[in-house]
Amino acid sequence: MKLQLTGYDLSLEQLLDIREGRITYCSITLPRGGTRQISLLSGTPSSATEEFFPWSVTAITATLLANMAVSVESDLAETLLQLLCMGELRPPHANCSDEFLALTELLGDESFVDLLPSCLSVALAAELLFRGKLLVQNADICTAMHLEAIRGELAAFDDRLHSQGRPFAGQIATAANIRTLTKGSQYTTEQGRLAFGFDTAPRCQDAICIRAVPQTHGGVRDSLAFLEQVLGEQLNNVRSGPNPILSHAVEHATIALIDLGNISERRDFRLLDSHLSYGLNDNLVYDNPGFNHGLPVVQEAATALLGELKLAALPAAATDDVSSLLEQGSQYRSARKAIVMLPFLEKIIAVEAFMSFQAMVLVQKALPDYRFGDGTAAVYATFCSQMEAVYQNRYLNIDLHTALRMVTDGDLIQSAQLAVGRLR
Amino acid sequence: MNTLIIDGYHLTSRQVMDALLGRYDTIELSPQAAERCAVSRQQIDRWLEKDAPVVYGVTTGLGSLKDRALSPEEHVSWNRTIPYPHAVGFEPVMDSLFTRAALLIRANVLARGHSAVRPEMIRRMLDIFCAGIAPVVYELGSTGLSDLPSLAQITLTIVGDEHAEAFYQGVRRPSCEALRMAGLPETFVLQCKEALAQMNGSSATQALAAYAVCVLEQLLLLQRALPDGCANSQVFLADIGVTLQYIRETVDMECNVSCDNPLLFPTEDGGYEAVMGCNCSNTQVGYCMDMIPLLCCELVTVLTLASVATSVTKGMLADLRALTLPASADSISTKANQEDHVEFSYGAARKAVTALGLYRRALCHHMAALPIESIPEQGGLRKAAQNTATLCERADVLLRCINDFKRLSLDTTAEVSSKLE
DSSP: OEEEEOSSOOOHHHHHHHHTTSOOEEEEEOTTSOEEEEEOOOOOOOOOOSSOOOHHHHHHHHHHHHHHHHHTTOTHHHHHHHHHHHSOOOOOOTTOHHHHHHHHHHHTOOTTTTHHHHHHHHHHHHHHHHHHHHHHHHHHHHHHHHHHHHTOOGGGGOHIIIIIISOOHHHHHHHHHHHHHHTTOSSSSHHHHHHHTSOSSOOOOOOHHHHTHHHHHHHHHHHHHHHHHHHHHHTTSOOOSOOHHHHHHHHHHHHHHHHHHHHHHHHHHHHHOTTTTTSOOGGGOOSSBTTBOOSHHHHHHHHHHHHHHGGGGSOGGGGSOHHHHHHTOSHHHHHHHHHHHHHHHHHHHHHHHHHHHHHHHHHHHHSTTOOOOHHHHHHHHHHHHHOOOOOSSOOOHHHHHHHHHHHHTTHHHHHHHHHHOOOO | OOEEEEOSSOOOHHHHHHHHTTOOSEEEEOHHHHHHHHHHHHHHHHHHHSOOOOOTTTTBOSGGGTTOBOOHHHHHHHHHHTTTTTOOOEEEEOOHHHHHHHHHHHHHHHTTSTTOOOHHHHHHHHHHHHTTOEEOOEEETOOBSBOHHHHHHHHHHHHTOTTOEEEETTEEEEHHHHHHHTTSOSOOOOOTTHHHHHHSSOHHHHHHHHHHHHHHHHHHHHHHTSOOOSTTHHHHHHHHHHHHHHHHHHHHHHTTOOOSSSEEEEOTTSOEEEEOOOTTOOHHHHHHHTTHHHHHHHHHHHHHHHOSOHHHHHHHHHHHHHHTSOSTTOOOOBTTTTBOOOOOHHHHHHHHHHHHHHHHHHHHHHHHTSOGGGSOOGGGHHHHHHTOOSHHHHHHHHHHHHHSHHHHOOSOHHHHHHHHO
16 A cells, blocks of 8 residues: 655554555656655564564654655655665654754755754654553553453443443543453353352452553553644644643653553462462462462562562653753653553553463363353464463473564454454 | 523632632532433432342442441441541642632532532532632642542531531631621532542542643733744644644543542433442643643743743742653552552642643743733733832832732623634
8 A cells, every 4th residue: 555645634543554564655647757666674563672663663764854854845755765765763862952963964965954854753652552552452451351251240340330420531531342252151140150169259340550450551541542633733743842742641641551561460460379379279280279370470470570660750851951951842751751661551451461371271171161251262263273281390481472472463352353343 | 680590510610710719609400400310319318218128329338348238327428437537638728719619610520410419519519609608628648549648638618527627708618607707508418429429539649630621721812912932922822722722622521520430421221320430540630730730841941032031930930841741641549459559630630720820920920021012911911010129129019910800800701712723
């Protein structure tokens, strides 16, 4: 698919299409007439390394910059697009000056040098937005899986509590996802709880890290919605110099996404304790406890990641000196910090997905004739097709990385959506 | 006659501030809200008549005792005593502004009807508010995942408990005495579910949040009236305004949400069903409060470049930077792991108010160093500055003016929002 750059109607949907490989080249109308098509770099989604940003950030930066050039009918649009698509962008140092001097020399023109770090900041923020949204959906899925395993109380996800009680948009959406994913589940019922045998009285309500999921995941969604709004207004109008609103939106989303990690790690914690999981084997051991260790060290991995993730909470502006903040702004450092932080969160969610699968295996073992909900059953089946349960001490790391891929590549989301339709 | 109608759906932060400033002649529960509450309350009465289902906070105990149903007789004494183990906290004592705001906001959210409390109880709260009685609340000790400690202390004043204190006419005294002096009944008995409906939820955080948003809006307007700090100051001032608008929308929304547990919803057969959730979680507000120190930091940074009083302003800036570390990014489990995700929204709101104090101070020091004609006239600032001799004295006087919330307040809502655009 092709993207026609006009300078005024570039949308977030198109940037997402670039990221997901649906748009593979850009078309530009040259100032002196004629058009030119340029292939965008493509690749599979990957995490940032020390040296390079994800390829999608490069592609989007190039697109934004070329779009701006087109809007002023510059001859440079074509050159810019080509140059940037040649290779990946290295993360510049704080002020972005060194790397972009090189670009100025190549172009023989200074006019777009200021815009390059600005477009890069916007591209990084867009990457944060796209991946952040996927992570919330993955976290919703993990919560639904957790509910199956602990035969959780679904009342906390009742639509009325959200659309009538506390009508924040993100909260309503997450509650809807949980209901959709668990629809038809026999485990998450009073009957299921009694049949399993741990509960002797009605559940009433589960712990906060489960029942406050609409509020917390919802808060993450709302912060991403603010980021989306800010980005949407800037795509065709990228500012040079300080961009405080972008910085605010990115930092706000960063705080919220860290909290997504907080609540996920607590759900993992509960799965290891038989009292807190309402009767699943301690440490999620399938059989022969004591000899078989179960998943405590897997859970710890999430805790360790979370410990580092939290450190990204300090806003970039707090460590900027006065002139730097006022002349260049903190948006680039905010956005770069967020992209460096994201893989930690993705791994935390992957640990939860992996552990939740094992927990579902255990609950199914106890009640083999019961069925999971439509969405959770589909996700469970996807896991089964990729890995075995942990029946005994065995090397786990390959499967853990498979779970990570299933999170970041969108496999879990896709398998759920095939069964229950589009998730919010 | 300037009346504030409390109906559970329309209260804004600015209205809360206006009410605190005594700008309303009366504050009333709307008849529709009263009717809603009376009807949902009837369901509670029906449940207590015969074998009640196990409904958390209605027929049972709390927390890890949630599986035990109390007898109807135990409910009355339980409601009297359950605030005691909750009403804990440490000094400082919360500013009266906040405890009164919490009372008003709590009355409003209960007016929505989902909490199924009696209209009389809501009117009791409004009476206490209108009398100017400010419950004494020890500020430290709430996590914000429910401000149980703060709100339990307010509850004790509402019922006229012997341990409760309140500020009345500038004097701290037993709440009973304050109520008596104000011509209100000294005691009020809470019926089934009403104690939890008072305590559960984050109205104290909300009071801090509403205040923080309104104060920052006004200080931002003040800074905009000053000569430009630097080349890019307009970009910062505009963008901070937009982010603040987003924060205000979130805070205003939270003034009108039901936040206790369970909530009652009408069923098709004319009755009500109780649904349990985590209605007290005000995550969205916590994340927003964590943005306020960052905005203050940026505002003071803009000032710094233009400021003559640089050493003072830079000192404020360093302290402000330390305050930008978000409270919401951390979480600690409580209640034997039953409340295991706690992101400290109350701490975030307290931090926001602290940051505003620093920003206010930096603004005053900055203004004090300006030529007199550059000091804005509003709030009597320029006039107050004229009679001072030293920079220090001038800064102090300006700070006193700004701290006097009444004087700084602009007159109409429309004026404030048009200037923010």
